[in-house]
Amino acid sequence: MSTILILILFPLLCAILLSLVRNDELRGWIVRIAVVTIAATTIYLGWEFFNSPNKYYFEHAGILKYFFVSAEIFISVLILAAGIKYKKFSVVIMSIVQTSGILWFEIAGNKLELQILGHMYVDKLSVIMSLIIGVIGGLICLFAVSYMREYHQHHREYKDRRRVFFPLLFVFLSSMFGIVFTNDFSWMFLFWEITTYCSFIFIGYTKTKEATNNAFTALILNMIGGLGFTGAIIYLGMVKGITELDQLLKYGINDPEILLPLFLFGIAALTKSAQLPFSKWLLGAMVAPTPTSALLHSSTMVKAGVYLIIRLAPLFTGNIVGIMVAVVGGLTFVLASFMAISQSDAKKVLAFSTIANLGLIVACGGIGTYESIWAGVFLIIFHAVAKSLLFLSVGTTENILGSRDIEDMHGLIVKLPQVAFFMAIGIAGMFLAPFGMLISKWAALRAFIDSKNILIVLFLVFGSAATLFYWTKWLGKLTAVLYKVEKVEAEVKSDAKISLAIHAFLTIVLCMFFPIISRLLIEPYLIDVFGQSNITIIGRDNQVIMVIMMCMVALVPFAMRVLTSGDERITTSYMGGVNVGDNRMFIDSMGREKRMFLTNWYMESYFGDKKLLLPGIITGAIVIALGFALVLGSVL
Amino acid sequence: MNILYAVIYVVLAPILGGLLSGVDRIITARMQGRKGPPVLQPFYDVMKLFTKQNAIVNRTESFFVFFFLIFTVFTGVLFFGQMDLLLVIFALTLSGVFLILGAYSANSAYSTIGAEREMLQVMSYEPMVLLVGVGFYLSTKSFAISDIMMARLPAIIYMPGVFLGFIYILTIKLRKSPFDLSTSHHAHQELVKGITTEFSGPTLAYVEIAHWYENILLMGFVYLFFAFDSIWSPVIGIAATLIIYFMEILVDNGYARVKWKIVLGTSWVIAATLAFINLVVLNFLG
Numbered sequence: 001m002s003t004i005l006i007l008i009l010f011p012l013l014c015a016i017l018l019s020l021v022r023n024d025e026l027r028g029w030i031v032r033i034a035v036v037t038i039a040a041t042t043i044y045l046g047w048e049f050f051n052s053p054n055k056y057y058f059e060h061a062g063i064l065k066y067f068f069v070s071a072e073i074f075i076s077v078l079i080l081a082a083g084i085k086y087k088k089f090s091v092v093i094m095s096i097v098q099t100s101g102i103l104w105f106e107i108a109g110n111k112l113e114l115q116i117l118g119h120m121y122v123d124k125l126s127v128i129m130s131l132i133i134g135v136i137g138g139l140i141c142l143f144a145v146s147y148m149r150e151y152h153q154h155h156r157e158y159k160d161r162r163r164v165f166f167p168l169l170f171v172f173l174s175s176m177f178g179i180v181f182t183n184d185f186s187w188m189f190l191f192w193e194i195t196t197y198c199s200f201i202f203i204g205y206t207k208t209k210e211a212t213n214n215a216f217t218a219l220i221l222n223m224i225g226g227l228g229f230t231g232a233i234i235y236l237g238m239v240k241g242i243t244e245l246d247q248l249l250k251y252g253i254n255d256p257e258i259l260l261p262l263f264l265f266g267i268a269a270l271t272k273s274a275q276l277p278f279s280k281w282l283l284g285a286m287v288a289p290t291p292t293s294a295l296l297h298s299s300t301m302v303k304a305g306v307y308l309i310i311r312l313a314p315l316f317t318g319n320i321v322g323i324m325v326a327v328v329g330g331l332t333f334v335l336a337s338f339m340a341i342s343q344s345d346a347k348k349v350l351a352f353s354t355i356a357n358l359g360l361i362v363a364c365g366g367i368g369t370y371e372s373i374w375a376g377v378f379l380i381i382f383h384a385v386a387k388s389l390l391f392l393s394v395g396t397t398e399n400i401l402g403s404r405d406i407e408d409m410h411g412l413i414v415k416l417p418q419v420a421f422f423m424a425i426g427i428a429g430m431f432l433a434p435f436g437m438l439i440s441k442w443a444a445l446r447a448f449i450d451s452k453n454i455l456i457v458l459f460l461v462f463g464s465a466a467t468l469f470y471w472t473k474w475l476g477k478l479t480a481v482l483y484k485v486e487k488v489e490a491e492v493k494s495d496a497k498i499s500l501a502i503h504a505f506l507t508i509v510l511c512m513f514f515p516i517i518s519r520l521l522i523e524p525y526l527i528d529v530f531g532q533s534n535i536t537i538i539g540r541d542n543q544v545i546m547v548i549m550m551c552m553v554a555l556v557p558f559a560m561r562v563l564t565s566g567d568e569r570i571t572t573s574y575m576g577g578v579n580v581g582d583n584r585m586f587i588d589s590m591g592r593e594k595r596m597f598l599t600n601w602y603m604e605s606y607f608g609d610k611k612l613l614l615p616g617i618i619t620g621a622i623v624i625a626l627g628f629a630l631v632l633g634s635v636l
Numbered sequence: 637m638n639i640l641y642a643v644i645y646v647v648l649a650p651i652l653g654g655l656l657s658g659v660d661r662i663i664t665a666r667m668q669g670r671k672g673p674p675v676l677q678p679f680y681d682v683m684k685l686f687t688k689q690n691a692i693v694n695r696t697e698s699f700f701v702f703f704f705l706i707f708t709v710f711t712g713v714l715f716f717g718q719m720d721l722l723l724v725i726f727a728l729t730l731s732g733v734f735l736i737l738g739a740y741s742a743n744s745a746y747s748t749i750g751a752e753r754e755m756l757q758v759m760s761y762e763p764m765v766l767l768v769g770v771g772f773y774l775s776t777k778s779f780a781i782s783d784i785m786m787a788r789l790p791a792i793i794y795m796p797g798v799f800l801g802f803i804y805i806l807t808i809k810l811r812k813s814p815f816d817l818s819t820s821h822h823a824h825q826e827l828v829k830g831i832t833t834e835f836s837g838p839t840l841a842y843v844e845i846a847h848w849y850e851n852i853l854l855m856g857f858v859y860l861f862f863a864f865d866s867i868w869s870p871v872i873g874i875a876a877t878l879i880i881y882f883m884e885i886l887v888d889n890g891y892a893r894v895k896w897k898i899v900l901g902t903s904w905v906i907a908a909t910l911a912f913i914n915l916v917v918l919n920f921l922g
Contacts, residue, residue, distance in 0.1 A: 411743065432733065433726040442722055446779075449770055454919050457770055458763075458912055462904070465762035472733055472755050476740030476748075481694040483743065541637065542720050549727065552706070560699045568690040568698070573744030574833050583693070583743065596745055601752045 002057060003045045004122055004181045007130065011038060011174035015167035027166060028145040028495070034170065035138035042134030046127050050520065054528065056118025056183070064119075068190050069106050073099065075193050079219070082200070088216050094223045101230045105237060106186065114241045114251075121183035121246060124525040128377065129180040129307055132384045133173060135506075136299050139499040141169050143392050144291035146493035150399045151289055158206045165205065165289075172198040172296065179304050183244045185233045192229060192268070195301050196222040202292040203285045214284030221281045225271030225305075232264035245311060249529075252315050259631045262321045265312060267624070270325070272305030273358040276332045276620030279613070282355055286347040290395030293347060298354045298387040303380055306358055309365035310376050314529050317368035320634070324627030326366030328620055330459035332359030335616040337466035341607040344600070346394045346404045349470060350387065352609075353430065356463060357383045357437070363456055364444055370530050372447035374537055375440050377522050378514065382436030385510060386429035389503035393423035396500070400490040406474055407599055411482035418492060420478045421557065422500045427478075429507040431464075431471045434546035434553065436511035443537050466607075473600045480598070483573075483583035512550055515543050638782070642717035645852070649712060653848025654678045656855075660885055667889045678844070685841035693742045698839045700738030705846040707731035712853045718782040721860075722769045728853070732758055735831065735843070742834035750830030754818035756896055760903035761805035767911040771798040772860070774918045785863045790872070792861040794922075797914030799861050801906045803880060808899065809854055811847075812888035815899050855881065 014034040021027045049055075058064065076099040083091030144166070152160050171194065178191030196219065204215030236242040240258065242251065252258040274282035285297045296302070309316075309325065316322030333356045340352035357379065364376030396419050397412065398404040412420035429435045441464065448456045492500075510517065515538075572579045575596065578587040588594040605611070658675040665672025674680075692698050711727040714720075732754070739751035773779050775794040776787045784791065792799050808815040819830035827833070832843055858880050859873040 433723070433730045438726055442726070445722070445766070445770070446773075449773055452919055454912070454916050457767075457915070458908065461763040461766040461770070462908070464766065465759045468729065468733075468762060469755050469759040472736055472758075473752065475733075476737055476751055476755075479696065479700075479737050479741045480743040480748075481696050481741050483693075539720075542723055545714065545719065545723060549710070549730075552710070553730075556699070556703055559703075560696060568692050568695065571691045571693060573693045573742055573747075574828065575745060576828070598743070598745065598748045601756070 003041060003048060004057065004120060004130075004177070007038065007041055007045070007134070007177040008174050008181070010034075010041070011170040011177070015170040015174070018170065019163055019167040022163065024149060024162070027162070031141055031145050031166060032495070035142045038173065039134045039138040042130045045122075046131055046521075049122060049124065049127050054121065054123035057120040057122075059116065059118050061119055061184075065106075068187055069103070072102055072186075072190050072193065075190070075197055078197060079200075079223075082219070086212065086216065088220070090220055091216065091223065094220070094227060098223065098227055098230050101227075101234055102186070102189070105234045114243075114247050116244055117183075117246060119184040119187060119244070120181050122181060123528060124521045125307075125311070125377070126180045128381065128521050128525075129303070130177060132303065132381065133176045133180070133300055136384050136388050136503075137173050137176070137295055139502055140291050140295045140299065140388060140392065141166075141173075143294075143395075143496050143499040144169065144289075146495045147291055147392075147395055147399065148289065150493075154399065154402070155206075158208075161205060161207075164201065168198055168201055169291070169295065172301070176300050176304065180307060183246055185229075185236070185243060185245065188245075189226075189229050189233060192272070192304065193226060195272075195296075195304060196226060199285070199296050199301060202296060203288045205288055205292070208287075211287045214281070214287055217284050218281035221271050221274075221278045224278070225268040228264040228267035228271070232261035232268070235261045235264070248312075249314060256634055258315065259319065259321055260635050262312065262315055262319075263324075263628060263631045265308060266321055266325050269305040269308040269312075270328060270362070270624075272308075273302050273362060274305075274355050275328050275359055275362055276335065277617040277624070278620075279332065279336065279355050279617070283348065283351050283609075286345075286351050290347075290391055290398070293350070294388045294391035294395070298350065298391055299384040302354065302358055303384060306361040306365065306376070306380060309362055310373060310380070313365040313368040313373050313376070315368070316366050320627060320630045322366045322368055324366070324623060324630075326363045326453065326456055327623050329359040329362030329364075329366055330456040330463075331616070331619060331623065332356065333363065334359075334459040334463040334466070335612055337463040337470075338607045339609045339612050339616075340470045341466055342602045342604045342609065343470075344406050344602060346397075346406050346409070346474075347391075349406065349474065350390055350394065353467075353470075354383075354387055356467070357387075360441070360444060360460070360463075363459070364447060367447060367451045367453060367456070369447055369451055370526055370532075370535055371443065371450055371537055373529070374518070374522055374526060375443035375447050377525070378436065378440040378443065378518075381517070382429070382440055382507075382510065385503060385506050386426050386435075386437060389422060389429070389500065389507060390426035392496070392500055392503065393419055393426055396492060396496055397423070400488060400492075406477055409474075410477050410598065411480045411485060412478045413480070414482045414485050415488045416490070417487065418497075419500075422504050424475060424478055425504045425507055427471050427475045428553070429511075431467050432553075434511065434549040435507065436514060439511060439514060439538065439546070446537065477600060508550070508554065512547055637717040637719060639717065642713045645712050645716035646709060649709075649852040650845055650848050653845075653850075653852045654682070656851060656881070657848060660881075663882070663885050664889060667885070678848075682841045682844050685836075685844070686838050688837035690837040690839055692836070692839060693744060693834050696741040697738045697834060700734050700741055701835060701839050701842050701846075704731055704734040704738060705842045705849075707734060708846040708849045708853075712849050712856075715781065715853055715856055718780070718785065721772055721779045721781055721784070722766075723779075724781075725765055725769050728765075728850075729758065729762070731846075731850075735846075739831040739834070744834050746828045746833040747831055750818045750827055750833060753827075753896065754831050756900060757808050757815065757818055760815075760900045761808045764801050764805045764903060764907040764911060767907055767915060768798055768802050768857070771795040771911070771915055771918065774915060774922055781860070784860060785869075786865045787863065788865065790862045790864040790869070794918055795861075795911075795914050797910040801911040801914075802857070802861075803883075804906050805903055806854060806858070806880070807884060807887055808903065810851065810884055812884050814887070814891040814894045816888075816893060817896055817899060 175191040175194035182188040336356035364372040657678040662672040739747040855877040862873040
């Protein structure tokens, strides 16, 4: 049995097993074993394909075709039922349109058929994605065991639905593997829809009114994408006879007839990745428990959208759809980065940051050059690791301190030193040199300039400036050394601790070894696509310097612990001469003791989402409408 | 990497930076109708700071400041060693973050507001600085400073708009009025010493020395606009940096500090117009 089949079927088996288990202890062990197995299998897959050629599977679909059609009907029925139950008629209508479209195409559609090399396909990009899904996804599931236990201890008001939660985590992993291993668009669409449905259930986990509403927002926006996907499948199948991704990449280059399906795929990807104007659902998805936010809404599911764009990137170079996608991506990057400044809810900051970075990846894909795809793939890798680390740290903090507001993380380095340390690595990993995201942004900047797209360059530099602001102020909150405050007595469970530690380790190590990752995995993929590889994006000199910088930065926490001079005089902080003596209270003008509060700067009147989100949505919609008009114009 | 220039930088930059600071104070004084201190005063000040006891709120802040110094020097080494310009810009940001974290770690009112203002300053000039990098790439087709030094024509001919934008935000980076929001060489009315409030003795001396290194680096940036493959290049370059620095002193004395909204707003508008239009034209032509 091929490795990819194991990766798709084994999580499903775990899901079935987990749905039968009531005992939390047993559940924890099943998850631990499952996670290790899945991660090990993805690493094995990487080793399998390390120096080997890419491979096709399932030249003939056989009875699988019927399985896929029935599964698609099944999911549509589930969605339809949800729409009817909660009286969301847009869901009902979209579901009916989508399902009828797919069914008609599969059964009755008049298809011209090109030769199919295989319904499934594995290359280096699939390997990279599967490693992210398997390792990072696995670590998140591991974290979820202790997290959900504490979550339900703190939130007795929510019904304990862990018998739905954990199986669904593995169903989701299975469908993500499905997306990155399929070549056939109809098969990919099934997996795509399963992830939409999983997201819907996860967001609505607590069954509060807010959660249910947000779940439906996510469902509706993702279904718009689903309709686009369906339209693209039908058009490609009937007009061009293309049913497989590799066929599209082979025959579609410079073919004006594929502009329309390309646009429709673009819409599907943009909705899945919560780009403007479709960003609202990701913001609302933050009501879900932290493992959901980490797994679906930053590291994996939203990566499915950008994965599709990266796959299709060679088709985007220089045409109207590519430019539209790139502009939407760049616009999303800059506006989402601005809006992140005004948020004090840590998960909202992470959500906006995710949307922004996905925008950057989308822009890289839209430009579609060798350099930009190189940058885009690295952005995917580094963002998945660092953002996941951040979500897990924030989740841990929230479970212990009871709050996820950044203001309450003031002095976390004193209150929860271990968690603060991991969180700091995550934050640094998101924007500081020499960490991975910085490397990727560097490459993206070069790629944008080389592609002669100065507008996107402008988006990048302004977004980067905003990025720096909101991460540094959060980092500052963490490093405030509170005077004579005790460490909080709380134990981070070993599952969570192992997960956080491996994340932090990967954040640092991956960026030290990025040249190797580039040479082993990314450049081979790019050679497959473009046929040449004489471009050095980040030269050897720079690589050496960055390793030196990383070692220097890594020294910082050790230097602080190890080196002391002993010669200092510790004083109280300067409060204009009226410090009571505990660095917290001062004597006010009436002679009474008053508490000092330090908060961050949010600039809501300039960067608030109330100011920027709606204009962003409108602008994004205009860009897409313009793109659509131009595509229609060229087709008709 | 140009090891010779890098070593010269490490050794000479604090001396030149201190002298520049001293000359700055004399010229400033003369503009204000005073006589001014001796030219070597900054060195006397720093040496005196080293003799003082290190009074700090906690040990973390002095470590952050120490790393601020290390990374500033490192950035200068990258620049004068003629490595990659974008990496220099990113490394400079990294060193700035250490100073900000140092101020935050003190958990003091004045230093925290100073830190927030410092971040605002960085956010204000960051787009422009990155566009400078982009401009050099468009002018010389390379980010390598060694290539920029060997250009046929000085880059300023290709990017006058970018240069003007850079000079504008240089006022922020040099901590000159009207943009000296987070700290300056004279006490603030509302922030005492802003970001450096809780630093004293040797810690404050390190900040001062780091600023000397940084100022020489910034003058190097100005020089880079005038660098080209000719014997006249050093003459024109150094003359330009001295004229620009004099203008900065003039602006410092001529304007009062402005509100943060003006700093952020004007810097961004200038980056998005002057620099952007220059780059669009350059992109179109080149």
